[in-house]
Amino acid sequence: MPTRSSTVHPTAKSIASYVKKNAKRVKRAQKRRHQSSESVREADYRGHHIVVRTHYEIEVDGRAVMGHMGVSNDGQVHYHPVPNLSFASAVDLVKQLIDIFPDDFGSRAHRRHRMQHRASRRHTHI
Amino acid sequence: MAITRPNILTDALARKKYADGVNLLKREFTGPTTKNLGISGPSRPVSTYDLFVVWHHTAMTTLTPPTQGDRNAAHRGPVFCPWHRFMLRQLELNLQRVLNDNAFGLPYWDWAADGQKTARQQKKSSIWASDAMGGSGNPVKTGPFKLNSADPKSFRIRIEADVNGNLVQRSHGLRRAIGTTVSTLPTKADTTAVLTFRPYDVAPWDTTSSGFRNGVEGWASPVGPALHNRVHVWVGGDMLPSSSPNDPVFFMNHCNVDRIWEAWLTKYGRNYVPLQSAPTFLKGHRINDLMSSLVSAAMRPADVLDMRSIYVYDSLSV
Numbered sequence: 370m371p372t373r374s375s376t377v378h379p380t381a382k383s384i385a386s387y388v389k390k391n392a393k394r395v396k397r398a399q400k401r402r403h404q405s406s407e408s409v410r411e412a413d414y415r416g417h418h419i420v421v422r423t424h425y426e427i428e429v430d431g432r433a434v435m436g437h438m439g440v441s442n443d444g445q446v447h448y449h450p451v452p453n454l455s456f457a458s459a460v461d462l463v464k465q466l467i468d469i470f471p472d473d474f475g476s477r478a479h480r481r482h483r484m485q486h487r488a489s490r491r492h493t494h495i
Numbered sequence: 496m497a498i499t500r501p502n503i504l505t506d507a508l509a510r511k512k513y514a515d516g517v518n519l520l521k522r523e524f525t526g527p528t529t530k531n532l533g534i535s536g537p538s539r540p541v542s543t544y545d546l547f548v549v550w551h552h553t554a555m556t557t558l559t560p561p562t563q564g565d566r567n568a569a570h571r572g573p574v575f576c577p578w579h580r581f582m583l584r585q586l587e588l589n590l591q592r593v594l595n596d597n598a599f600g601l602p603y604w605d606w607a608a609d610g611q612k613t614a615r616q617q618k619k620s621s622i623w624a625s626d627a628m629g630g631s632g633n634p635v636k637t638g639p640f641k642l643n644s645a646d647p648k649s650f651r652i653r654i655e656a657d658v659n660g661n662l663v664q665r666s667h668g669l670r671r672a673i674g675t676t677v678s679t680l681p682t683k684a685d686t687t688a689v690l691t692f693r694p695y696d697v698a699p700w701d702t703t704s705s706g707f708r709n710g711v712e713g714w715a716s717p718v719g720p721a722l723h724n725r726v727h728v729w730v731g732g733d734m735l736p737s738s739s740p741n742d743p744v745f746f747m748n749h750c751n752v753d754r755i756w757e758a759w760l761t762k763y764g765r766n767y768v769p770l771q772s773a774p775t776f777l778k779g780h781r782i783n784d785l786m787s788s789l790v791s792a793a794m795r796p797a798d799v800l801d802m803r804s805i806y807v808y809d810s811l812s813v
Contacts, residue, residue: 371798371799371801371802371804371805372792372794372798373792374581374584374585374791374792374793374794374798375581375584375588375794375798375799375802375805376805377588378588378591378592378597379585379588379589379592379790379791380592381523381525381526382525383791384525384526384527384543384546384589384790384791385525385526385527387788387789387790387791387792388525388526388527388531388532388546388789388790389527389531391788391789392527392531392532392533394553394557394787395532395533395549395553395789396532396533398552398553398556398557399532399533399534399661399662400533406564408564409562409563409564434658434659435659435660436658436659436660437558437564437660439564439565440564441565441701441702441703442699442701442703443702443703445702447565447702449555449556449567449660449737450656450657450658450659450660450736450737451735451736451737452555452570452571452727452737452739453713453720453723453724453727453728453735453739454720454724454728454735455702455714465676466658468676469658469735469736470657470658470736472657472665472667473657473658473659474658
């Protein structure tokens with residue numbers, strides 16, 4: 370049965386008021402970062418209880434990738450910030466992340482500059 | 496009287512109104528700021544349209560329950576169909592408001608009709624024309640959502656998810672990479688097949704389930720993303736991250752998914768599982784659980800099972 374929410378037109382005031390009320394949940398979702406991801410899969414088989422824990426730590430160019438990576442019961446790997454894809458290989462997944470988030474990985478020239486900068490800092494400290 | 500949701504490919508007026516309405520919502524600021532929503536960087540007003548981007552991302556990053564890593568408050572579980580129906584209706588109400596047209600019905604994109612064409616023809620479908628959604632590119636250079644960098648009011652991506660799953664502030668044109676990651680859309684054979692899937696959903700209530708919901712969401716195929724998922728992946732660009740409502744095509748895709756669900760409900764009866772008596776680990780997905788909300792009061796799956804007094808589709812032939 371449709372309710373008021375599906376029939377009454379919102380107003381600028383009602384939108385602002387609901388967003389204020391729900392903002393805490395949005396902020397909470399913003400604070401989830403994972404230096405590493407653990408996925409727990411459980412199943413029962415012939416009276417035995419199976420628990421499989423999978424642990425991922427991902428780095429690209431030395432920087433940690435901190436979204437949550439999970440494994441579903443069929444072994445497919447998925448990454449929460451990319452909701453419509455799953456992969457047989459975690460490496461293939463990370464390759465795809467580099468394509469999907471170009472702003473977070475920078476251009477090849479930018480990366481080269483960063484690597485050179487890092488190398489020169491190491492040289493200075495020797 | 497119920498409004499009618501039309502096919503965007505056959506209704507030029509609906510196409511124009513949708514684009515106009517989206518651009519109006521993109522320029523409407525009702526008070527919320529990035530600071531209010533915990534988005535890092537300088538505090539800037541968030542448009543009504545962008546609040547839908549924030550809402551989708553928030554629901555998607557809310558795991559249900561938090562102790563597992565698959566289901567979230569809008570995807571990969573039973574609530575997928577009702578939550579998106581709730582979201583579509585809120586957008587439709589807002590479009591009606593800014594268009595000052597209470598008879599406006601959200602148009603759907605029958606992507607499986609385009610899926611009947613060759614891969615090359617699919618990329619040239621009339622939905623990607625200048626008078627519809629515009630084309631592919633980084634940024635998109637045609638249509639109502641193209642970037643005009645000299646115009647501060649031009650359509651821009653202002654908030655998006657980054658690789659770590661956080662919302663961040665940006666300023667770039669809409670990006671699409673049509674037909675790049677997968678070369679073809681779902682077909683009529685796919686939509687016809689999913690209508691035979693029963694029940695609506697089934698244990699383990701996730702991406703390995705065998706019911707209708709998992710089929711239409713697009714996890715049930717052994718050969719990669721299918722149906723709803725495949726459309727996101729085929730369009731590519733801003734349709735890929737959890738901030739995918741950034742591309743107005745998002746709502747056309749989901750309106751078609753909603754139409755397929757409506758065809759299923761018409762065929763098999765307006766039933767939904769899990770019922771409220773299901774275990775608490777399914778909280779957020781049960782028939783009377785409150786669904787994730789941002790711009791309005793929350794709704795429950797039970798509230799959206801029969802919307803025929805509010806809207807109908809011009810066709811349920813999927």
